[in-house]
Amino acid sequence: MGLEMKTLYRFEGFEMDPTNRVFGLGGKPIAIPSRAFDLLLYMTCNAQRLLTKEELMRAVWGGTIVEEGNLTQSVFLLRKALSAHPSMENQLIVTVPGRGYRFVAEVERIDIPPPRSTQPDISANAATHRTEAAPAPAPAVQKTMHSHRWYGLWYTMGAVITVAAIAALIILPGGARLQRIKLIPLPHRVTANSAENPVATFALSPNGKYLAYTDSQNITIQTLASGENRSIPLGAGVAPGRVIWYPDATRLLVGERVNDAATVFVYSILSGKLSLLRENAMNPAVSPDGTRIVYADGGNHELWLMDGNGENPRRVLAANAQDRVYAMSWSPDGRRVWFARVRWDKEQETITLETCDLNGGSRTVVLRDASAKAFRLLPQERLIYAAAEGPENFTNLWELPVNTDLGKPVGPPRKLTEWTNLSISGISATADGKQVALLRGSWQADVYVGDLRAGGTQLANTRRLTLDESDNRPAFWTPDGQAVVFSSNRNGRFQVFRQRLDGTVPELLGMDSGEAVYTPARPSIPGSAADGSTSARYRPAGAYPGTSL
Template sequence: MTDHKFSVFKFEEIEVREREFLLVKDGNSLPVEPKVFRVLLFLLRNPKRLVTKDEILNAVWNDCAVSDNSLTRSIATLRRLLGDDSREPRFIATVPTIGYRFLCDVVAVEEGVNEFAMDETHLLPEIDTKNHPKPKFEPGRKRLSYLSLSGLCILLVVIVAAWFLVRQAVSTRDVHRPFVPHLATEERITSNPPEAPVDDAILSRDGKYLAFYDNLGLYLRQIANGETRAWGLPKDFVAWPDDWFPDGTHLLVTRREGPSRTLSLWKLSLLGDDPEKLMDDAAGGSVSPDGSRIAYVPGPKFGSELWVMNSDGANARRIASARKPDPPNLGESWIQHPAWSPNGTRLAYVEARFATAQADPEQFANSLLTSDANGGDLQVVLKDDARLRPALWWTADGRILFAYLNDPTSEREDTDVDSISIDEHTGKAATPPQRVTEGQGWIGRLSATSDGKRLVVSRENTTRQVFITEPDPGNHWWKAPRRLTLDTNESLATAWTADSKAVLFVSDRNGSWKLFKQNIDETTAEVLVEGHGMRFPRLSADGLQVLYLVESQPSDHSFPPSLMSRPLAGGPPRWILRENGISNYQCARAPSQLCIFSKLVGSDHVLVSFDPEHGVGREITRIASGGYYWSLSPDGSRLALVLDPHRIRFLSPDTGAAHDVNLNDWPAFNIDWSADGARLFIRSITPAGIPVILALNEAGKAEAVIEGQVGSNFAFFIQSPDGRHGILEMPTPGDNNAWMVENF
């Protein structure tokens, strides 16, 4: 086998003002950003040694005040260049909360080729900024390569070379994103604390104003001087910004109103005029460049269709419908974030869908499409892309900006802004996508000025965390919850151990989704199962096994997930079954042996029994529309299913006998049975937007037992088997703010 080697060295060109660094293999060059390059050098000088984050930060950033995020992004970039995987590292391993370790041997190899010497002064020489001379290579000077890889490392280098060539091919599913040595810089323009996270932020077309919404209301900010004031609206007027009209004085908003929380589109004025209603039962509006039309999604099934109306609300007509899923195991799709082309002849939008309904973490299969503004001529720009996120803007120079997860191994799933040039006449892609900027967190909204010189990115850094609560003696309320998982990464708990002393959860705190167990009176967690792509831990009927789903190939939704089990007392994992479209599963408690999983079959939600020893059993029930949220009673005698937001069905798995209960005053989302099987705990919300957990009996009596705060949210509530505690899953906001990019 040929001994492949990487050479790492600094390279300068007379035409380039700033330093450029390359990772070179057999003459093929991979550009590396300077800080990233220096991180690599530090790791290579310390092979197989655990180096702390502080060591690297001090060596590379020279004691400058930078956060761990800068180092995390540098490591992620190196992994992309090396073709490494944080979940199964072969080059760079993450040691959680401490630092990193370079796994391969590093051998200095002397060759008769001219290059830099090993020491730092030769490696990073000073530059004459006026003349920019190229380094002079003298005959006979020794070459020192940092890596001489053998065995597995040699094989991996070959893989890296193959990756570099393959990534140059352009396809609609996984397109080449050329390296951008100098990405545009995001600068924060709002500074809201986690207690008041910015949810939506929209830049006016002239770049003078920013409209943004947080849990306290709608605000207007002047870009030039930063002056911010609340928009003068009636107290009961709860609305968030959708888009600005091109005159720069009117704002299109979606309003939520009334006990039923209906949505409608309104026009607000900076000049003090009263709010003007444009359309009932509508949301998510986008104003055409000339201000004459508005694209929006109508209710009651928001996102199933895309409509266009005149700017005064007249002449509403449908122009597109969400397509049926293909393959059928993908969830139903919905249309989000319509964006107009520069001359108003076409619309772009994201057709979003969950690859697996209710998955934790959520699995996507989103598509980017363009359509004629009058309907028809549908063009698919990106198809069923697991890394595409639903935030769009079509710029004046013909680029569609979109949110994209370029690094799928990102511990926090940080999202970038990418762009793709579109032929406005055909609606098809004219060039491969190009990364524009990167930052920390999810992108909720994009907006730009008419001249294309300013871009605003609304970023969210909310993570779901596990909280513990207990009943308040003497009344039906539960006490204020306390946080159990003391980590900034996501932690998703869906089960208790049989003795009610510990919770089972998955978390990405170590760089990939692993399965943990944590006692409720402790602050640290124990890793039960290593690996990646894990979700939905549940307990077997006898309480001795933990069941969990594994996405073997998260980026390929045609590959079905596997249901696994592992003894809580220790032992190897065991495969149970593999099915497409699994969305949830639960087991009753002994002496019942009933276990059920649900899956999508076309548009139907099908519930099927299974046995942890023998696999798939019989079909229990099939729901044509609805049934995404369901729960099996502890004794296995009843199923509860949410048919629609205000109707719950109680069904016997044995006989099929069923009766429905209406929740006229409450919308129902996630549901779980109480420990004694007498009630359901339901995630809901009040007309004022306050999150609550309801307790509902089969006679239809509902009462709130936990109440949150305006702007907060509950995911679900699961009572411990002994009834003395409950898991309360709550999204916890971080740095949710708006950022601006100039001359992108």
């Protein structure tokens, strides 16, 4: 197997090793979660450039639909890690209000050639040849901003994965229990947002008459019976957050980030007025009687309670500094708060659904599932939630019987759907549980090619290379620059293919592939023979061509 060149990134005394996934300062390692490491690597490879929140979420989380809070939490953890350098605290990652972030460090990229070797190398077409041993040259140092070929491949990958998030409606006739209903067919679609402007958050009104949802431009109230929409434009520097109805369905809680500050507003359906309720608050949920609101502080680290009018706030529960609480809701009697907690520990992400009383006591863990994405407590002592499964991370609905008074499960979970190519990121329901709304999305990754111009700063003549409906993930060019090697699941599992720029049908290279790797240090695809007898890593023998993507 050919030995790969190792790449390091250095800035302000910090050093990043993508190959071994090590980050440190002055030779001392600094532990950061896996997602935060990926985010820092992407920022490092795109230093000095404005990175929108949408671009960062696509690049780091790929086709998975996540809340903006995931990105905010990862940025928070990175800033905390970078504060290991006293003079660099909050200096390297600059927030651009309403748009995204900019990594302002001057980055050095250091390419370290492999050591002397007489082992055979496996090239992009799997041909085997012997390399002569030669003295290894000194490491080459270059600025990351000049590494146009790598940046183009990653950025294009992020740009072509689109998530068309839509709200859909399931109607459970006659109030039947969920376990008596077959939910295998897809629910019908009730919004028409494009992939460029997807639905971000949503809530079905308690009486089932209205659907409130947000996108990058508006808060929209839709009357379900007629399809009539009422839109509230979002101002400059405003990013939409969670929307939650009051029990009487005449008012709506709206969580927003105004110039990157968490804020909760109240919107009146009757008057059409939007009023400030509380600052430094997010992810609110109204109690069943409408007299209290549970919410998280601006950093999503603490649970708080306040009156329905925004007065008398008090802290209920404090999480660890690296934990985040979200998806708050109430038990039917209003005596317990339900919430999800994300915990980062030793680069592992753990998701739990927990409950506590209104003083933060009597805490219980209802569900522990790292793949769970959304939760909803329904009448008749049942919890439904969405969980990803399989190598494709397709999402399906599950049901868990619970005791809402004690906040404990009373039986095993049961799968309700068998959907494919979908991601469920939100669940809402009417007060009686007869209608359930889902925020669902589907995604597809395709390989695009184009020409680099103006010294690698402009991309022109882009076109789609892979013309099928499967997921295609680019890895690298062949050494002659006339074909792209990529992984694809067109045959039901991810395999390695090669397709010429002038062709329309890819060539199967006869290998089952793992995940394509998009880091500067590892531009390759791990693979194995179908029978598992051999393994290899496909990688081009030469440098990337500089004229195409």
